Amino acid sequence: MVVSKVAQRREAKVASIVEAAWSLAREHGIQLVSLRHLAKEVGMQQPSLYAYFDSKNALYDAMFADGNRQLLETLDSIDLPADPRVALKTYLGAFADFAVADPARNSLLFRRVVPGFEPSAEAYAVAREALARLVSVMYAAGVTDHGDIDCLVAMTAGLIEAQLSNEPGGDRWLRHLNRMTDVLADNALERRL
């Protein structure tokens, strides 16, 4: 067998630790996850975690990669409507829902709130893959200019941030996402003429 059973069990253990870390992050915020709390959560002693992660930042890195994999799965589970504009709005809406569903995950993936943490190249590659998915849907909808793409991404992120900062759980900002997407996409199409 290519992947031994011990390796499988180890990966499962790593995954369960990461899941427990997300649970703590959702409860206390991503910055306040400590190895002691995490060890208690998974029923081991704190130094035992070093059998799975070389450092705390290695844990954050695993969470970062895991969160981006969740995003990829979410995006790939969408069956895109035929109309490219509708597809774009569906995609951006799903992205916004994903972001708002878990503020702690959002903080680690898209904000830079953990001092000293920089994702590894491997983990960052997953994030780039997810962004590439978004860009391809924008392209299909006729938003091809780099500046227009930047604006559409920034506008979406701005609505998400405002929603999470001021009214988590509500829709005061995100209810405008579809309309804003139309406004920016229309403007992008006009500029192509």
Added chain:
Amino acid sequence: MVVSKVAQRREAKVASIVEAAWSLAREHGIQLVSLRHLAKEVGMQQPSLYAYFDSKNALYDAMFADGNRQLLETLDSIDLPADPRVALKTYLGAFADFAVADPARNSLLFRRVVPGFEPSAEAYAVAREALARLVSVMYAAGVTDHGDIDCLVAMTAGLIEAQLSNEPGGDRWLRHLNRMTDVLADNALERRL
């Protein structure tokens, strides 16, 4: 005299401590400002700071109020162009410049990166005053719908965040601020018909 000389000297000392705290924040990030470093910066011992601030969060609160006062001064120093649309773009541009000029200040004022810190009512009132300035300029430009105001603010914040996160010091995102302001303001005016 209404304000005694001792009170004046004390206020000046408080101001100098806050300024030193900003200096440390710019150097190491707002989250890594410690009372020990701050004390060394102003030439006193760490416990002496408690003669001026009851707690670390009280220091953050003074910085929060100070930063928002800086914003108010910046906005009030602008002589607004007669054309309300130009005035709007000037104002939002000045706001963006203010935000990008000091990432640490931006983090404390507009992001929520310090766990456990909530601004006091007094400090928050200054922030509300600054936001009110922005809203009044939007009103003058015909952006009066609450949803449209939310979108304009969120879009501006989104461009600022993207600029600071990915390319501090550059203009890849902020160079689109004027155009995006026009696009959103035009759309707001159309919707009023």
Added chain:
DNA sequence: GTCTATAGTTTGATAGAC
């Protein structure tokens, strides 16, 4: 791989002399 024990830091905050 998991444990106990502990090193080594850093932090915010308090007590009490001057």
Added chain:
DNA sequence: GTCTATCAAACTATAGAC
């Protein structure tokens, strides 16, 4: 108001037995 001395608590990380 400023100091010295110190508390009390958290944290990451390592050493070494089993």
